[in-house]
Each structure stands twice: as structure tokens, then as C-alpha cells.
Amino acid sequence: MVELFRIVGGARLAGNVTVTGAKNSVLKLMAAALLAEGRTVLTSAPQILDVVIMGEVLRRLGCMVTMDGGTVAIDCPERLGSEADYDLVRRMRASICVLGPLLARTGEAKVALPGGDNIGSRGLDLHIAGLTRLGAEVTSEHGFIIARAGKLTGASVWLDFPSVGATEQILMAGVLAKGTTVIDNAAREPEIVDICTLLGEMGAQIFGAGTSTIEIDGVEGLHPATHETLPDRIVAGTWAIAAVMTRGDVTVRGAQARHLEITLDKLVTAGATVEPLLGSTGFRVAMESRPRAVDVVTLPYPGFPSDLLPMAIALGAVSDGASMVTENVFDSRFMFVNELTRLGGDVRTDGHHAVVRGRERLSGAPVRATDIRAGAGLVLAGLCADGSTEISDVSHIDRGYPDFVANLRGLSADIERVEVPELDFPLEF
Numbered sequence: 309m310v311e312l313f314r315i316v317g318g319a320r321l322a323g324n325v326t327v328t329g330a331k332n333s334v335l336k337l338m339a340a341a342l343l344a345e346g347r348t349v350l351t352s353a354p355q356i357l358d359v360v361i362m363g364e365v366l367r368r369l370g371c372m373v374t375m376d377g378g379t380v381a382i383d384c385p386e387r388l389g390s391e392a393d394y395d396l397v398r399r400m401r402a403s404i405c406v407l408g409p410l411l412a413r414t415g416e417a418k419v420a421l422p423g424g425d426n427i428g429s430r431g432l433d434l435h436i437a438g439l440t441r442l443g444a445e446v447t448s449e450h451g452f453i454i455a456r457a458g459k460l461t462g463a464s465v466w467l468d469f470p471s472v473g474a475t476e477q478i479l480m481a482g483v484l485a486k487g488t489t490v491i492d493n494a495a496r497e498p499e500i501v502d503i504c505t506l507l508g509e510m511g512a513q514i515f516g517a518g519t520s521t522i523e524i525d526g527v528e529g530l531h532p533a534t535h536e537t538l539p540d541r542i543v544a545g546t547w548a549i550a551a552v553m554t555r556g557d558v559t560v561r562g563a564q565a566r567h568l569e570i571t572l573d574k575l576v577t578a579g580a581t582v583e584p585l586l587g588s589t590g591f592r593v594a595m596e597s598r599p600r601a602v603d604v605v606t607l608p609y610p611g612f613p614s615d616l617l618p619m620a621i622a623l624g625a626v627s628d629g630a631s632m633v634t635e636n637v638f639d640s641r642f643m644f645v646n647e648l649t650r651l652g653g654d655v656r657t658d659g660h661h662a663v664v665r666g667r668e669r670l671s672g673a674p675v676r677a678t679d680i681r682a683g684a685g686l687v688l689a690g691l692c693a694d695g696s697t698e699i700s701d702v703s704h705i706d707r708g709y710p711d712f713v714a715n716l717r718g719l720s721a722d723i724e725r726v727e728v729p730e731l732d733f734p735l736e737f
């Protein structure tokens with residue numbers, strides 16, 4: 309049996325939804341727990357498969373990991389293993405982020421190469437160059453990256469691109485290195501600030517988090533800490549765009565509007581009303597009429613997030629007018645456009661640009677989620693399509709959106725998760 313989302317389009321989303329901790333933060337926070345012996349506790353963790361997989365990666369390295377609701381407790385032993393195998397890494401590329409902390413703690417790390425990904429080539433050259441600058445010897449053998457270093461030594465690292473993963477990797481290696489590490493052209497995403505905050509709580513000396521230059525004064529050792537994961541800005545942005553596309557009225561509780569400035573500003577340009585909540589974190593997005601087309605250019609933070617690109621294209625597909633959408637972070641985010649055209653979307657791509665000509669309504673059809681965000685973009689499109697849309701490969705969507713179907717139903721969407729046989733004919737010659 310396989311699972312599908314079955315959506316009947318046409319509902320106007322209305323009501324409240326609450327955002328939990330960010331997937332792209334908590335996975336790195338869990339890896340950071342490797343840096344200190346003892347119990348690190350992370351709260352507001354999203355209850356998604358990726359967190360379970362990262363828990364298993366840590367267990368196989370010798371940690372005891374417990375998950376209770378949104379709380380993840382990691383008991384890290386004095387002596388850690390040093391290998392993360394392909395079986396886990398292929399399921400979740402973010403497992404690679406244990407490389408830096410393992411190297412810093414144990415002097416060696418062997419992590420399987422993650423291989424291809426549905427959104428582009430996603431190299432690791434910046435991770436490797438950064439760790440090498442800190443004195444590690446990094447090789448690749450039999451499908452593994454192997455890194456060794458007696459004691460890491462602080463150094464200046466200039467990133468060619470403000471890579472989120474490479475910045476995190478160098479941060480986690482640098483905190484226990486001898487001397488000072490400076491990362492120039494560092495990523496500035498809120499998730500970077502979150503991991504720097506946790507590392508600071510563990511005793512690390514980090515300056516400039518959230519800016520392009522991060523300075524790390526290495527310390528002898530870190531201690532465990534308790535930390536609340538920052539709210540998921542991509543999930544929050546998905547709800548905001550869904551409200552606009554369905555001409556709805558959605559209050560997104562627990563979200564930080566300041567992490568979504570450009571996104572919310574685009575929605576206002578499209579005709580939405582966006583207002584902060586009084587007395588609590590979150591915002592309300594309301595839309596009365598058909599959205600006006602807006603152009604979008606993705607860039608590293610604080611630019612428009614690449615992770616919201618499929619939703620921006622889905623928005624363009626139902627807007628009044630033509631939108632130009634430009635992707636600057638990953639090289640194959642547009643793969644999902646083929647699926648959107650099955651729903652009647654009028655999208656033309658050329659290199660990293662897409663021209664989206666809006667239609668009054670889309671038309672329900674079976675489609676396939678090719679990655680987490682593409683899947684969410686298709687759900688949003690399905691909500692605006694006539695008739696029924698069936699989305700397959702929903703395990704991708706489940707990786708990034710806790711309780712997505714229940715939350716959508718709570719906002720009045722007509723969506724259900726259904727199980728169907730994988731094939732309706734025998735697989736025999």
C-alpha cells in the first residue's frame with residue numbers, strides 16, 4: 309500500500325494554525341549535542357521522520373536519545389563512535405552535519421556521502437574546504453567522507469557561497485578548535501543564529517551570528533544545555549501563501565514575522581492584509597480577492613527563501629497576471645513545474661528563470677511530490693484546483709510538515725490521507 313493526499317479544491321482556508329520548531333534547525337541542534345558529554349535537551353522539536361532519523365544517527369554513534377512529544381533528550385557519552393552509515397545518510401542528507409562535531413570531539417569522522425538529491429547537485433566542497441582549513445585531512449573512499457585531525461586549529465575560512473550547511477559544519481568544528489576561527493561570507497539564516505545560541509549556552513565563544521562574519525574563539529570543552537528550537541519560518545511561510553492563494557484568513561501562531569519579511573511583503577504586494585498578533589508571536593494573513601502577480605527572486609537569507617519557491621510558483625499559477633520567478637540557490641528546483649502543469653499551471657522555465665502566467669482556476673489531477681517543498685507547493689495548488697487532486701510520494705511532505713493534513717483540515721480544507729495499493733495489477737511475467 310502507498311499513501312496519497314486526496315484534495316478537493318475550492319475551500320477557503322480560515323482559522324488558526326500553530327507552527328512548531330524548525331526542521332532545518334533542530335537537526336543541526338541535535339548534531340551539536342555531540343559536542344558535549346551529558347544530556348542536552350531540545351524543546352519545540354517538530355514531530356517528523358527526519359528527527360527520528362537523526363535520533364538514530366546519534367544512537368549509532370553511542371548516544372541515548374529519547375523523544376517525548378516535542379522534547380528530544382540526547383545523552384552523549386564520553387566516548388563516541390565515529391561512523392554514520394549510508395543506510396541513514398541516504399535517507400536524510402542532513403546527517404552529514406555530524407561530520408564537524410565528530411571530528412572536533414573524537415579527532416575522526418567517517419560519514420557516508422549522501423549522493424544525489426531531487427533539487428540539484430548539492431556539493432560538499434565548501435564543507436570539506438572549511439574543515440581542511442581547520443587542519444583536518446579529508447578524503448573520500450568507498451562512498452564515505454573520512455576526516456581526521458589530531459587537534460583542530462582555528463583559521464580564516466572564506467566561503468565562495470554563504471552555504472548554510474558549510475557554515476554550520478565549520479561552526480561545530482571551530483568551537484573546540486585551538487585558537488580563533490573566522491568564517492567570512494557566512495550564511496545569515498535564523499537557523500544559524502539558533503545553533504550559535506545553543507553553542508553559546510553550551511559554553512562556546514561565538515561573535516557575529518546572523519552577520520556575514522562569524523568569529524569563534526575555541527574553548528577546551530563544552531557542557532550540555534537545554535534549548536528551545538526556533539519556529540519554522542518555511543512552514544509559517546507556507547501557511548501564509550496558502551491563505552493568500554485560497555483567499556482565506558489564517559492566523560499563524562508561534563511564527564516570527566521578522567524571519568519572513570520579504571515573503572510577507574510580497575504577499576502584501578499581491579493584495580493581502582498581513583498583521584502581527586498583539587501580545588503573542590505570530591501573524592494573521594487575510595485575502596479578499598484574487599492575488600495580483602508578483603515577481604520573486606530567491607537568495608540566501610535575508611532574501612526570499614528557496615524553500616518557498618514552489619509555493620511562490622503555485623501562487624503565481626492562480627494570480628492575476630504574469631510573475632517572473634528566479635531561483636538562485638539550487639539548480640533543479642524547477643523540476644516540480646512538470647507536476648504543476650498537470651494541474652493546469654502555465655509555467656515556462658529558462659535556466660533559472662520561470663515565467664508563470666496566472667489562471668483563474670487550476671484543474672485537479674494526480675501528481676507526484678518530488679521533494680518536501682515541491683510537495684507542499686502541489687498541495688497548495690490542489691487547494692485551488694477544480695475537482696480532485698491526488699498527490700503521491702507524500703512521505704516527502706511528511707518530512708517537513710508535522711500534522712499537515714490535520715492542520716489543513718482544521719483550516720477547513722477538504723483533504724484526506726488515503727492508502728491505496730501500489731499497483732492494481734500483478735507484477736508478474
Ligand code: EPU
Nearest residue numbers: 332402429430431432433434435471472473474637638680
Ligand atoms: N553548495 C555547494 N557546495 C557546498 C555546499 C553547498 O555547492 O559545499 C551549494 C548547494 O549545491 C546549493 C547551495 O550551495 O546549490 C546552497 O546550499 P546550502 O549549503 O546553503 O544548503 P544546505 O545546507 O544543503 C539547507 C536546508 C535546505 C535549504 C538550504 C538553503 C537543511 C537540512 N537544509 O540546505 O532545506 O533549502 O539550506 O536555505 O537545513 C528543505 O528544507 O527542503 C531544504 C532543502
